[in-house]
Amino acid sequence: MQKKTDKLLEKIVKKDYNNELEEVLEKKYFDENVKSILLSILYKVEAAYKDYQKVKQDVENKDEFVKNIIKNIKENCNDIKIIKLNSEESELLGNKTFLVEKNKKRIICYPIERKLLYCISKISKNEKIIKDKYYVIDKTLSDLINVGNNIDTVEPMRDFNGYSWTTIPREIESIYHNLAYQNIRILVGNKFLTHWIRNSKSIIDYFEEFQNKVEDYYGEEEKKGIVEKLNKLSVLLGFRYNAKLKSVLQKEEKDVRTKLKKIRNNGEFVQELTQEKRKLVQEIKQIDETINNKKDLQQEYERRNEYLPLEEKIFSVKILSKLMLEEREEKLKKLENINKLLNPQNFVKYKKELEHKEKYLKLIQVEDIDKEIKKYIFKLQELFLSCYKIKIKNANNKQELLKLIYEFRYYCLLPMTERKLIYEVSELDSAIKEVQMLLLKKAHELKLIDYFSNEEEIDYKILKNIFLLRVINLEDLYLKVTKEKENYYIQLFDENVFEEKIQLDGLENLNKKDLSFRINKKIKIFN
DSSP states (O other): OHHHHHHHHHHHTOOOHHHHHHHHHHTSOOOHHHHHHHHHHHHHHHHHHHHHHHHHOSSOOHHHHHHHHHHHHHHHOSEEEEOOTTSGGGGGTTTOSEEEEGGGTEEEEOSOHHHHHHHHHHHTOOSOOSOTTSTTHHHHHHHHHHHHHHHHHHHHHHHBOSSOBOOOGGGSSOHHHHHHHHHHHHHHOHHHHHHHHHOOOSSSOHHHHHHHHHHHHHOHHHHHHHHHHHHHHHHHHHHHHOHHHHHHHHHHHHHHHHHHHHHHSHHHHHHHHHHHHHHHHHHHHHHHHHHTOHHHHHHHHHHHHHHSOGGGOOOOHHHHHHHHHHHHHHHHHHHHHHHHHTSHHHHHHHHHHHHHHHHHHGGGGOSOHHHHHHHHHHHHHHHHHHHHHHHHHTOOSHHHHHHHHHHHHHHHTSBSSSSOBGGGOGGGHHHHHHHHHHHHHHHHHTTSBOOSBSSHHHHHHHHGGGGTOOOSOGGGEEEEEEEETTEEEEEEEETTEEEEEEEOTTOTTOOGGGBSSOTTOOEESBO
């Protein structure tokens, strides 16, 4: 009874988020144009969110989504500057449409609402959402997921307008980041992914949790394949699209290659470490002797200051003594690491760590990086489709299966390239058909959809179109099969509005007895 009362109170005391945003904006020094655009963003998100939620199914509820936008504006945006197109100020952006300066909590952007919302999402992100121990991908996979989430945040306003759903691939900041992100979201669920991205504490190892979830849901082999493809794809995308990250990876790749070259020559490596150890021991001894001898310390103080510029000079012998103790500590750490490496067991472990790093870093040496990215994005889709079949097999009731039908319809209509949606990629035809047929078979078993033909292939050709339509509510769909001369056509209706007329290929010799309904009769698809 208490839960019902709480829900009733929630409806009565429902927050007006426009007012909440206005309260936040009153404390910000944004000009009126910025405030107007931010209020417009909120209005459009609220108007479109119901359809967005219906189409994607597994998303935050609208209140949580809007509250997060307002929170990000409040906490992370101290300065938002809107630049007019072709103005003198536009030189600040160069060939970009926006600039996010996280350290200053400042956004500079053209007056494009979806771009500004993208910036608000971007400025709120933790740079790294994967622990340091996952070398290389701690940076690259963090970047992939964060960029994917920024694109995802813009989607309600970008693709929905309150009455229709349209996706224009060129408006998506990165098709590959978006597709990989949606793969992850569908596989492990939006709730887990949202917690991972927004978590500001480093206690939980979310990447390990992600791997465990994938293994629990889909099996160890699928987990290994998905994690490997995602890791390598993230490195390639980081190198291709993130100039700052590219520079870091290039330096790290060179460093790892040099270390491996040395370590593979075992004798030379041990000799070099031994020499370095002797040098460090001598330097530590020299620091101890200098600090404990006032005369030597004074001479060291004068020697160092002689060559330092004025702004870097050491101001007292006491400060020098402190600096030298810090230097001693650093040298002790290096000495400790060398002693560990000289231990045979640690040596083998260190070599394996370097080889693991090399496996990912050598990807930046590929000649055609765009071709390599396409290869891994395609392999990821093959694995995703394999996992989705497991999701279908585990669906136990109409409600679960209907959610999966919506979800897979959404997936089929995701852009794979600027010119092709997922369902238009011929190399994925057979895998997509297999998933669609599995969904329809389960729908028949659970009596969510009646058989439209006793012949499985005919039934599939009639019903596969539900995965290709951008109607908001699939439950409102009706179909009618008509015959014109020797050809059969399927007509689809959404709330009595004619949607589309599609020729049924390969059914020229169709026998009416193969159909479980009458020609020219409008039939409701979902029960």
